[in-house]
Amino acid sequence: MIASLVIGIPKLKNNGWDGSLDRHGQIADKRKTGGWRAAPLIFGTEICERMATLGLQRNLVTYFTTEIHMSNPQAANMVSNFVGTLYLTPFIGGFAADAYLGRFWAIAVFATIQVVGMVFLTLSAAIPSLRPPPCPSYPKTLCQPAYGYQIGMLYVGLYLIALGNGGIKPNVSTLGADQFDESDRNERKHMSNFFNWFYFIISIGSLLSVTVFVYIQDNVGFGWGFGIPAIVMIIAVVIFMVGSKIYRFKPPGGSPLATIAQVVIAAARKRHHGPISETLLYAGPVHGRRGPIEKICHTEQFRCLDRAALLVGNLEDENTAAAVPMSPWKLCSVSQVEEVKMIIRVLPIWASTIIVWTALSQMETFSVEEGSTMDHRMGPSFSFPPASLSVFELVNVLLILPLYDKLLVPYLRRFTGRPQGITTLQRIGVGLFFSILAMLVAALVERRRVQVAREYGLLDDPSTTIPMSIFWLIPQYFLRGSTEIFTQIGQLEFFYNEAPDRMRSLGTAIYLSTIACGHFLSTILVTVVNRATQKGGNQGWLTDNLNRSRLDYFYLLLAGLSAANFVFFLFCAHWYQYKK
Numbered sequence: 053m054i055a056s057l058v059i060g061i062p063k064l065k066n067n068g069w070d071g072s073l074d075r076h077g078q079i080a081d082k083r084k085t086g087g088w089r090a091a092p093l094i095f096g097t098e099i100c101e102r103m104a105t106l107g108l109q110r111n112l113v114t115y116f117t118t119e120i121h122m123s124n125p126q127a128a129n130m131v132s133n134f135v136g137t138l139y140l141t142p143f144i145g146g147f148a149a150d151a152y153l154g155r156f157w158a159i160a161v162f163a164t165i166q167v168v169g170m171v172f173l174t175l176s177a178a179i180p181s182l183r184p185p186p187c188p189s190y191p192k193t194l195c196q197p198a199y200g201y202q203i204g205m206l207y208v209g210l211y212l213i214a215l216g217n218g219g220i221k222p223n224v225s226t227l228g229a230d231q232f233d234e235s236d237r238n239e240r241k242h243m244s245n246f247f248n249w250f251y252f253i254i255s256i257g258s259l260l261s262v263t264v265f266v267y268i269q270d271n272v273g274f275g276w277g278f279g280i281p282a283i284v285m286i287i288a289v290v291i292f293m294v295g296s297k298i299y300r301f302k303p304p305g306g307s308p309l310a311t312i313a314q315v316v317i318a319a320a321r322k323r324h325h326g327p328i329s330e331t332l333l334y335a336g337p338v339h340g341r342r343g344p345i346e347k348i349c350h351t352e353q354f355r356c357l358d359r360a361a362l363l364v365g366n367l368e369d370e371n372t373a374a375a376v377p378m379s380p381w382k383l384c385s386v387s388q389v390e391e392v393k394m395i396i397r398v399l400p401i402w403a404s405t406i407i408v409w410t411a412l413s414q415m416e417t418f419s420v421e422e423g424s425t426m427d428h429r430m431g432p433s434f435s436f437p438p439a440s441l442s443v444f445e446l447v448n449v450l451l452i453l454p455l456y457d458k459l460l461v462p463y464l465r466r467f468t469g470r471p472q473g474i475t476t477l478q479r480i481g482v483g484l485f486f487s488i489l490a491m492l493v494a495a496l497v498e499r500r501r502v503q504v505a506r507e508y509g510l511l512d513d514p515s516t517t518i519p520m521s522i523f524w525l526i527p528q529y530f531l532r533g534s535t536e537i538f539t540q541i542g543q544l545e546f547f548y549n550e551a552p553d554r555m556r557s558l559g560t561a562i563y564l565s566t567i568a569c570g571h572f573l574s575t576i577l578v579t580v581v582n583r584a585t586q587k588g589g590n591q592g593w594l595t596d597n598l599n600r601s602r603l604d605y606f607y608l609l610l611a612g613l614s615a616a617n618f619v620f621f622l623f624c625a626h627w628y629q630y631k632k
Contacts, residue, residue, distance in 0.1 A: 072230065072300035086231035086300035087239060091246065093295030094228040095253040100288030101163070101220055102257030104170065107265035107281040108213065109135060111439040113417050114424070115274055119177070120206065121184050121195040124596050125578060128417035132575040134210050135413065139568035141218025146561030148219065151307040155227040155557060156299060162219020163289045169212025170282035176205045178275030222560040225250055229548055229556075230302050241471050247545045248457045251536075255449040262446070266439045305554025308391075314380045315392040318360035321382060325364055333361040336385025348390035348552070351629060357392060360384040391552040394631060395562075398550055401628060402562055404621035405480060408487045408539055409570025410577065411610045412532055415442065417574075418594075418603055419494065419525060422501060425514060425598055426522040436522055444526045448533030456537065476546035477625040483539025484618045490531035491611035497524050498604040505599045514597045550631050581606060 072080040080086060112134065116127035149158035176182045182205050187195040198206065228250055232239040261281070269277030330350060350358075361384050380388075423438030430436050464473030472479070504520045505511055543563045551559025578594060585602070586592040593602040 072233065072302060075296050075299065075301065080300040082233070082236075082239075085298050086233075088242070090231045090295060090298045090300070091228060091249075093291060093298070094224060094231070095250065097159075097288050097292040097295075098224050098250065099253050099257035100284050100291065101217075101224070102254050103261045103265070104281040104285035104288065105138075105166075105213070105217055105261075106258050107261035107284075108170070108173065108278060109138070110262050110416065110420075110442055111266050111269050111277070111437075113420050114439055115177070115269070117421075119183055119274060120198045121187065122197070124421055124598070125582065125594055128421075129575045129578060131417050132413055132571040132578075134214065135416065136568045136571035136575070137211060137214040138217055139221070139564045139566075139571070141214050142222040142561035142564040143218070143558070144215070145219030146222035146557035146559075147308070149223050149226075149557040150304060150555055151309075152304055154301060154304045155223040155230065156296065156301055158219045158557070159223050159227065159292060160289070162216045163285070163292070164216070166213050166216025166220065167282065167285050167289065169209050169214075169216055170278065170285055171209075172205060172212060173209030174275065174278040174282050176202070176209055177273075177278050221564050222557045225544060226548060226556050226560050227299070231300050245457060247541055247548075248453060251541045251544070252450065252453050255446045255453070259443060259446040259450065262440045262442045266437045270437045270439070302553075308395075308552075308555045308558050311384075311388055312392050312395065315357055315360045315384050315389050317381050318384050319357050319389075322359040322362050322364060323356075325359060325362060328355060328358050328362060332363050333358060333386050334363055334383055336361075336387055348387045348394075348631070350386050351390060351393060353629060354393050354396060357389050358386075361386045361389050391555065394550060394552055395555070395558075397628065398547065398559075398562065400624040401477070401480075401546070401621075402566055404617060404624045405484070405539065405543060405566045406569045406573060407613055407617040408484055408535065409567045410573045411487050411491050411570075411614050412535060413571050413574045414494070414607070414610065415445075415490075415529060415532055418598075418606075419528065421598060422498060422603070423522045423525055425505075425518050426501065426520050426524070427517055428522050438522065441522070441525055441529050442532075444529040445533035445536065448530045449537055452534070453537055453541075472545070475630075476542045476549065477628060479538050479542035480546065481538075481618070481621060481625060483535045483537070483542060484614070484621055486531050486534040486538065488611055488614045488618065490528050490535060491607050491614060493531060494528040495604045495607035495611065497528060498607060500524065502599060502604070511599045512597070514599050518599075577610075581609070 072086065074080045074085055109131075113127045113131050116122040116130055117124065120127075122130060145158055145162050148162075149155045153161065182202055184196045184198050184202065225247070228246060229243055232243045232246060234240050234243070265277055265281060268280065333350065335347075363383075419441065420438045423441055426438075428435040428438070461473035465471065468474060501518060501520055501524070502511075505518050508519060510516050510518055543566065544560070547559040547563035548556055551562075582592045582594050585594075591600060593606050595601045
């Protein structure tokens with residue numbers, strides 16, 4: 053139906069059609085589909101997905117140490133590896149959506165996979181034979197670790213969740229942005245607001261997960277604590293499917309990997325041809341089988357790839373090239389070449405935003421373990437769960453983000469003339485600076501925590517609560533929230549806007565992979581630092597006994613790496629050319 057629809061569409065494109073279809077494969081009616089009318093259902097889907105996923109993720113380190121009986125460094129690495137995989141699988145989901153399924157069906161299929169994984173994890177936590185027996189009260193060294201099918205069940209659940217989430221993360225925000233037509237001035241100005249409010253909604257879901265779900269896990273049990281998020285995820289799938297009547301759909305545009313390979317090979321085949329003139333470059337058709345083709349202006353960067361669009365031999369002009377069938381492995385359009393340039397152009401920005409997630413990932417592992425050694429009391433009868441510390445970063449987001457969107461952006465817009473107030477790269481840079489401050493504050497607080505432990509003679513007694521309030525950790529979490537307001541939302545908007553139209557799920561996956569690589573780098577860094585600092589019979593910076601560890605040194609190391617990375621980012625941002 054879609055193929056027959058797009059025949060003869062140039063007139064429609066000239067009238068402003070962006071290729072959006074309704075669920076019947078007809079041209080989407082803006083009066084009945086998309087825009088802010090579709091946004092609430094997408095927000096509802098994402099709030100449930102975030103509650104479900106983060107409800108598992110934020111307390112995993114506690115589950116691994118108390119229920120699966122892993123050591124602190126082992127649990128930290130396990131969480132980092134899981135979260136890294138969680139943010140790496142979006143390449144699979146993004147590719148499937150862009151090339152074959154479309155965003156709607158990619159979300160529906162992969163969300164079902166995630167539900168299955170959450171059921172497996174719930175069974176692992178709820179059935180006694182699928183986890184180790186409880187530790188004896190003394191000595192703790194007799195704790196029996198998980199083995200065989202117990203670990204197998206755990207891994208199957210976790211990595212089915214990671215695979216399923218890989219089809220949701222790159223496509224929900226992208227589908228939401230697709231509801232706004234970039235060629236329509238009235239709708240385009242709402243797109244930046246959509247990203248801000250999308251992250252606001254994510255933060256509400258995150259807030260509920262790190263309070264309600266973490267409380268259930270700590271006080272009722274992990275069986276219920278994992279089971280309820282599984283039910284919430286099923287609700288997310290239902291809400292999402294209900295919205296099919298009012299969504300705008302962008303049909304899949306073919307394999308982005310094929311386009312990249314075609315450009316590289318076509319350029320390599322013509323590597324011996326003379327100087328490239330822009331008049332000899334093949335502009336290509338204005339529409340294809342799947343809808344209007346995005347026309348991208350030629351740029352001067354990476355000119356060696358322009359040879360892929362070079363008209364040579366019998367193809368001496370545009371009309372001849374259009375009339376003679378030509379293999380895409382021999383001749384590509386300027387727009388195809390520019391699509392590949394776009395992907396290459398964002399890679400330095402991608403590389404310079406990895407280390408920020410290495411730094412922030414410590415607050416999902418070591419900072420939670422720090423909090424477990426501190427005084428949790430809030431009044432005579434309530435104890436604050438360490439895994440709920442991230443509530444303070446979310447409070448920051450929920451308080452500051454609306455002010456940023458409603459007050460700061462309009463104020464900055466008057467000076468810069470930009471709809472977003474500042475560029476997306478400027479926004480990312482501000483967040484990177486906040487991440488440096490977060491690590492410096494974390495180091496100072498950890499130094500104070502160890503000092504209190506020393507004063508009370510608790511350095512060799514890690515199981516005894518240190519008389520220092522857990523709320524000393526609030527500033528570093530608050531700064532993490534500031535980092536996310538600027539860097540994460542800036543990344544989300546940057547990689548969506550700067551990706552080619554038909555590769556936008558892949559663009560979002562590239563952004564999400566910075567979080568994955570940051571967590572994997574954290575695992576490597578923890579291992580390398582421990583090995584390096586244990587030489588000569590030393591204890592090492594990161595051990596099971598946090599009171600004897602030098603976690604403050606580790607945080608300072610991350611602050612130094614973040615500062616060096618910030619300088620690298622400034623160079624990359626100065627070099628970058630925005631999409632035309």
